[in-house]
Amino acid sequence: MSENAAPVVPPDSPTLVDDHLVEAVVDLVEAGHRGHVLNLVADLRPADLAALLQHLPADLARVVFRWLPEEVTSRALPELESAERVDLLDGLSTPELVALIDPLASDDQADVLADVDVTQAEDVLVQLEDAVDIEALLSYGEDTAGGLMATEVVAVPLTATVAEATEAVRSNADAVDPVFAVYAVDEENKLAGVIPLKRLLLSPADTPVHEVCEGDAVSVEPDLDQEEVARIMERYDLVALPVVSAGGRLLGRITIDDVMNVIREEAEEDLQRAVGITGEEELSSSIFAVSRGRLVWLLLGLCGAYVSGLVIVGFEEALTIAPVLALFIPIVMAMAGNAGIQSSAIAVQGLASGDLWRSDLARRIGKELGVALLNGVVLAVALAGIVVLSGFGDDTARLALTAAIALMIVIVLSTLVGATVPLALNRIGIDPALAMGPFITVSNDILGLTVFFLVATLLYL
Amino acid sequence: MSENAAPVVPPDSPTLVDDHLVEAVVDLVEAGHRGHVLNLVADLRPADLAALLQHLPADLARVVFRWLPEEVTSRALPELESAERVDLLDGLSTPELVALIDPLASDDQADVLADVDVTQAEDVLVQLEDAVDIEALLSYGEDTAGGLMATEVVAVPLTATVAEATEAVRSNADAVDPVFAVYAVDEENKLAGVIPLKRLLLSPADTPVHEVCEGDAVSVEPDLDQEEVARIMERYDLVALPVVSAGGRLLGRITIDDVMNVIREEAEEDLQRAVGITGEEELSSSIFAVSRGRLVWLLLGLCGAYVSGLVIVGFEEALTIAPVLALFIPIVMAMAGNAGIQSSAIAVQGLASGDLWRSDLARRIGKELGVALLNGVVLAVALAGIVVLSGFGDDTARLALTAAIALMIVIVLSTLVGATVPLALNRIGIDPALAMGPFITVSNDILGLTVFFLVATLLYL
Incomplete structure (x- = not known):
């Protein structure tokens, strides 16, 4: 681009930092053009500089971070994710760290200090101007009002x-x-x-x-x-x-800016809980951290599914007499799991937003029962239709009826389990979000398969 | 409580509105004590009054709403959920509506007007002081900057x-x-x-x-x-x-207050998508609206699960030769679904927060592959262990090995499907959140069962 050409993106555009800028910086850093890089990032807002650093390969990010003037990198520090901050601050001397951290607001100082190597952090802390305030802030739990606040007020x-x-x-x-x-x-x-x-x-x-x-x-x-x-x-x-x-x-x-992060983090955490991820997985988490966070529920799910498997094997006789029943195993599992996770998610959201009160519980369960009956009828009719269309000889009508009745019962039971378990957990002081996801899915699988085979044994065999 | 007793909860406490207040108001309204009710709610902040109205039975909420002075209910209107607002405003005369809506900020006026009966809304609109502004605001999409903004600025x-x-x-x-x-x-x-x-x-x-x-x-x-x-x-x-x-x-x-609502709503929507709810289910939604929102994916899930069922029936011969294989059906389904939904949720979150860029994709997929291999090995070993502990006679070792290899392949494939489908959808302009939940679960069930039975046929039979 010639120097006279107007930039395509105005300098105040929020999209200024994108893949193209990242690529340009990578090229310039690899070629060692420090001056060009400094010019290129000179007008970036702190949050944009942080985004740039986070999208650069780790080694290049460290180079750029050390090239930039302290007052610029200092402002970007609070905007970085914790894992990146650890990486960028690693290897800096204590005086360098003090110079970077001192200009920040007290809440940001405490956050950044938490990402400094423990052995070095104490040396840095005592040299900070507001050491006493920061120490007090560090004493509050990370997820509390004290952990969020800054001590600077007028x-x-x-x-x-x-x-x-x-x-x-x-x-x-x-x-x-x-x-x-x-x-x-x-x-x-x-x-x-x-x-x-x-x-x-x-x-x-x-x-x-x-x-x-x-x-x-x-x-x-x-x-x-x-x-x-x-x-x-x-x-x-x-x-x-x-x-x-x-x-x-x-x-x-x-x-408010600190609280917006809280809202987003809590929402991400809820979603991760719903899909069976423990801890907090971030894009920057290591493979081992990610694996550990996902494995807990996968292993529990494996055990739960093994129990489901035992239920099926327990009805082996029924399956030998009528192998066609195997066709309904995935259907029962999918419907029981899905209906349960839907109603549990709504209960968890109501509890999380504070909109769901104890005085609403009876109304709430009644409504879920209504939804479950309605959905149960529709799905039962749909399944009966599928069975009739597929055609299973003389047995078609009886098979369709059996499947429809069993599915109806499964839908009602699993919807109610999904709706009530989070409320019960909340009542006894356990995070209701734990009930969403794998827990509900697995227990509803077991429940659903048992109910299905019992109904099938009674009506079809 | 005597008049001299200090209130347990100070007047500025955010917990002032709770189940007890709701019950007290219910009692007083049913007894017709208008004066007492007005005193009781006199000091409530608008958001608290809205919370109270939302937790009262609908008929009593209408009574209280009509008892209160216009300037009080006017301020509470923007804090109410849409469904409640429709209910409370229904039956008011046009002059009453104008008096309630006129004092509000333009963005709130537009929001409230959207909940007034359509035939009446136009009459109300033309009588509002800022009719021209409101009309302009109503012309913007609800989910756009124009739909969020107020025209009042200094x-x-x-x-x-x-x-x-x-x-x-x-x-x-x-x-x-x-x-x-x-x-x-x-x-x-x-x-x-x-x-x-x-x-x-x-x-x-x-x-x-x-x-x-x-x-x-x-x-x-x-x-x-x-x-x-x-x-x-x-x-x-x-x-x-x-x-x-x-x-x-x-x-x-x-x-910022309007934007906080957006963040929470979008997060709730993402979670609802993840569990297979279309539309936006709220605690106040009707049974039919809730049922419809949940049925779409349940019906699609039913069809998908039927395909899974056909896969199982397709391998009926294998199941007849080795009925023990049925034991692994729930395990394969649970693991394939769960691993896929975990990796898809992380991809969706990265895309939603704007942290996941095109330049990160290769690294991202590589990492998911690493996680999948690691988790695959752990879960395969765990499953082999379960099989060995359960004991299946002479076949135990071969069964354990077959199950382990099959599960390993299933975990890797389903993790990668979960991680890549949202990225692909995003690339072609479809909301990646659609990929979470039932879609991934169902497709991974089919994929997982097919792979499992193929491996079992090759190695075990």
Whole structure:
């Protein structure tokens, strides 16, 4: 491209980082053109630089990371996935790490520090300016409000004026970014109210903040689960949420960007649970980590399926008398597993979103029963139709009737199992998402095959 | 509780609305105590009132909705689920609807209007103050940036001063809430820059806005898909995103709270796809809607499973010679289905989050092959062990070896099918999430059973 040609993608386009840029950077890095690479990535936003680094081959990413100025790589660090961060930071000296980590907000500092080699992390920590804050943050559980919050906030005494609050925003402008609100605290540093930035902007300078602050602010304590934090911010449309100690003292704030990651992560985790993946599989996870995460349920599934197999072998006599029954084994398994996983997924989603309450349970089960009966009838008729169309001689009618009745019962039972198991697990304090996926599929396979062969033995043999 | 007793739950607690409140309201409504109900719900935030209405029996919810003052129910309307809104608004007069809808932000007005009876909606629309804006919003696709945006923004000419911009925030204080930034536009109303509220607060009153505004603001066009909108706001940590016409003219803005809903909805949709639910099943969906959404894949699954059944019947001779082979039918089906759905879910998630690029594909498939080989070996050994422990007379060793080899091949093939089908679908422009769940399960069942019986015929018979 000549220097005069207008770029096809404007500089502010979110698609600026793509396969073509990755390829161009690979070529330039391999040719050792440091200057060109720096020019090419100079205007990238931190998140885009992180995306670029993540899509470069690992060795080249390390080269680029070390070529770039510290203030640029520092900003990109919080945007990287943990596995990549470990890789890129590996081998850096303690002073280099301190220089990279110090400019970040406290929550990001804690996150990045968690990816530094343990033996080095302590040396780095003590040299950070906010070492005390970071240490406190590292003491909270990763999946709690404390683990999400940053300690940097703009806070003023209740007795301050609007002008003083504005000045506080100014003096914290670098450390607290973005600012959404100023927090008013009493003499014991207890959160007393919230002053949205808009109100600060529109109020006369000499107004006392206690006259302009909102007193009924929502706040959370640091040990609250991050899913609950996300639900609260979503529910009340908050962009920042103050975190206070059990005694009400202001500890920090959680901003919406951190919570969006939580929502996506939790949703990905639920989906992974539903397909039988334990742990958290990421694109960057190692083959061994991926294998381990998938094997747990596959091995349990293997044992469960072996039991299903024993059920079939247990009805060997029936199969010897009427080998055609084998035709229905995959049908019963597919339908029992599928109907169960459908109803379990809906129950799990209702519980996860907080929309499903105990007072709804009776209505909920009643509805699932209605759906199961309706779907059972439709599927039974469809299966009977298929059997009649296929034709099995004189026995066709009896076979069709047997299959239809058995399938009907299987659908109703497996739908109800799927709908109730997550509710029961939730009741006794176990993550209901565990009930989705392989667990329901395998137990419904066993249940379905048993019911099918019992019905077939009664009606057909 | 006596009037002097302190409430157990403080008034700002997010758990204020729970089963107990619902029960109390039910009792009071049934007893006709309108005054008590109004007192009880007086301090609820709009989202909490909506939650309460959603958990009341439908007839009582309608009573409470009509008891409450218009300004209270108006604010709760956007927080309700669509099905509930339809129910609650049904039967209201046109003037009542206008009074409820007029105070809302334009994006919420459009959403609520979509739930008003069609014949009445037009009468309501023409009587709304912002009828022209709303009509424009209704013309955008529901799942696009245009469908998400509100037309209310604070915009000032590039030539304005900071004082004038502050005045613009003041005069729009009711219509635009919350305000995160003021948009600077040129003489053609084209977006020229963004002034974050913090900068407005900290800049001298007589500064021209063109000196304080950020020129490289990210913006989107109204036809952009909402998933892409969510990805951009998430990536760049934005709380508000301006929407501009193809020519660059400022049309409105999207705020983060709308996008959080999008992320949750899309995640729920992906999970529902994974378990074979078409459409969008909500807790409030009718039995018929739920049944329809689940039946599509169940019926397709029935047909697919019938093909699996034909495969088994096709190998009837093998089963007659060695009935023990039936034992492995559920195992092969469970393992093929499960391994395939695991790898497909990871591919779908990578594509959905935008983290999986074309340049990663070779690496991706290579890794899945590695995982499949590793898991295949472990599962094959486990199965051989189970067979040996169960003991099948003289044939035990040969049976164990046959089962192990067959399972190994099945795991590798089904993992690769699961990993590649979503990528292929994505390539040809079909939603890759369709590949998860029943599709992969059913096709892998057929593939797995065929491979198993072929291997068994070759090695065992």
